[in-house]
Amino acid sequence: MRTVDVAIVGAGPAGIAAALAAAESGVRTLLIDESPKVGGHLHWRISQTLTDNAGLPVATGPGPQVAAELESLLASFSNLTLSLNTVAWGLFEDRVLALASEDHAEEVQADAIILTTGSTDIAAPFPGWTLPGVLTARAAQTFLHVHRVLPGHRWAILGEGDDADELAGDLARCDVEIVVRHGSVDNFRASGTNRLAHVEIEDDVYEVDALAIAMGRQPDAELAFQAQARGAFVRVLGGYTPFRDLNGQTSEVGVYVAGDAAGIATLPELVAEGQLAGKAAAGAGDAELTRAQGLLNTVANRRRREAIERSRLTDSLNPS
Amino acid sequence: MTDSGDSTAIRGRRLNEHELLGPLPDVEPVEITVDGQPFSARSGEPIAAALMANGIDICRAMPESGESRGVFCGVGRCSDCLMIVDGVLNVRTCVTPVTEGMRVETQHGLGQWEDSQP
Numbered sequence: 001m002r003t004v005d006v007a008i009v010g011a012g013p014a015g016i017a018a019a020l021a022a023a024e025s026g027v028r029t030l031l032i033d034e035s036p037k038v039g040g041h042l043h044w045r046i047s048q049t050l051t052d053n054a055g056l057p058v059a060t061g062p063g064p065q066v067a068a069e070l071e072s073l074l075a076s077f078s079n080l081t082l083s084l085n086t087v088a089w090g091l092f093e094d095r096v097l098a099l100a101s102e103d104h105a106e107e108v109q110a111d112a113i114i115l116t117t118g119s120t121d122i123a124a125p126f127p128g129w130t131l132p133g134v135l136t137a138r139a140a141q142t143f144l145h146v147h148r149v150l151p152g153h154r155w156a157i158l159g160e161g162d163d164a165d166e167l168a169g170d171l172a173r174c175d176v177e178i179v180v181r182h183g184s185v186d187n188f189r190a191s192g193t194n195r196l197a198h199v200e201i202e203d204d205v206y207e208v209d210a211l212a213i214a215m216g217r218q219p220d221a222e223l224a225f226q227a228q229a230r231g232a233f234v235r236v237l238g239g240y241t242p243f244r245d246l247n248g249q250t251s252e253v254g255v256y257v258a259g260d261a262a263g264i265a266t267l268p269e270l271v272a273e274g275q276l277a278g279k280a281a282a283g284a285g286d287a288e289l290t291r292a293q294g295l296l297n298t299v300a301n302r303r304r305r306e307a308i309e310r311s312r313l314t315d316s317l318n319p320s
Numbered sequence: 321m322t323d324s325g326d327s328t329a330i331r332g333r334r335l336n337e338h339e340l341l342g343p344l345p346d347v348e349p350v351e352i353t354v355d356g357q358p359f360s361a362r363s364g365e366p367i368a369a370a371l372m373a374n375g376i377d378i379c380r381a382m383p384e385s386g387e388s389r390g391v392f393c394g395v396g397r398c399s400d401c402l403m404i405v406d407g408v409l410n411v412r413t414c415v416t417p418v419t420e421g422m423r424v425e426t427q428h429g430l431g432q433w434e435d436s437q438p
């Protein structure tokens with residue numbers, strides 16, 4: 001079985017930050033992602049890095065450009081291996097990761113594992129949600145920005161908050177019409193034969209050909225729970241999240257979770273969490289860890305800090 | 321898009337220009353068939369993107385209700401976009417890239433394996 005010092009699952013901004021931090025410490029680092037490129041949501045949430053690089057060691061710009069620069073930076077480390085097009089489908093005892101790609105399957109044993117597996121969209125159901133033409137905000141952003149295809153020309157956006165606003169801004173750049181925005185699934189339905197044709201809000205009917213559900217996102221830390229890490233539903237973090245210590249380590253020793261996977265975060269927060277987890281996983285000394293913790297504390301908003309505190313791993317949970 | 325008579329249904333779906341992402345890069349075109357009809361796709365793109373660009377939004381029909389399904393999550397998580405690809409059932413078209421000559425078919429219900437398949 002192949003062995004590495006630190007394996008990181010998910011090459012979005014948090015995973016890249018973790019990989020760079022670990023690789024800088026000189027340990028053998030493996031960064032895994034199921035997609036063909038590093039960058040994760042930088043490829044579909046393209047407007048985030050336009051004015052703020054969020055602590056990533058590259059210039060600001062559209063997400064895909066930032067991702068490409070990060071990919072070259074990762075490639076400059078000889079002790080860092082990048083496994084793209086590779087799915088990490090299992091996390092077993094003694095930090096054994098099961099990996100699969102098109103023509104290869106293997107297990108990798110790591111001294112430390114960092115899960116930066118991000119989030120999934122919350123798909124609140126309503127009558128008609130299964131009609132073709134109804135899609136999640138992430139699907140909409142992926143088709144617009146990665147595949148460069150318009151799912152429709154006349155849009156409805158369901159949801160309010162940052163994700164819905166971000167999508168509205170994205171659509172405004174694509175020469176399409178936003179016909180209606182609505183905050184909740186109450187009194188809301190989609191209709192059409194075979195395909196979305198209308199949304200109905202109370203007694204009003206709107207003609208649309210695409211409907212994006214932008215009701216927010218939830219953390220995706222399935223691998224941590226598969227590895228028996230303990231956790232709880234923490235509303236302010238957006239869902240079921242693992243308990244963690246100050247560095248992001250879960251109740252399973254050597255298994256860390258950082259970024260959106262540990263609770264929906266802002267870009268600077270998840271980059272700072274990735275860096276901290278990367279350093280801790282690579283065995284950095286106290287001084288370095290304190291510095292990285294301080295940095296996270298500076299960028300974390302109050303909501304995140306309180307939430308981290310509330311879901312914090314206590315000594316009684318941590319066997320080490 | 322300024323021509324009179326353009327309806328939503330026939331307006332182009334390719335985002336050839338984008339103010340942040342620039343022009344759509346040139347790639348080799350590949351030809352696929354969908355339910356026997358030939359369509360052009362961009363090499364490397366997922367099947368569902370090629371379909372959507374050609375105005376096809378329906379991937380399959382539900383086993384019992386017969387209701388249509390199309391792309392929902394767009395990232396390989398929900399299985400709403402399953403189709404029959406080169407005779408293989410239940411292929412997630414949103415994360416499976418097109419290849420030259422690929423045969424894509426609408427999946428009705430659970431679909432049926434071809435004789436040559438296990």
Ligand code: FES
Pocket residue numbers: 390391392393394395396397398399400401402412413414415
């Ligand atoms: S659209 Fe969800 S798996 Fe393809």
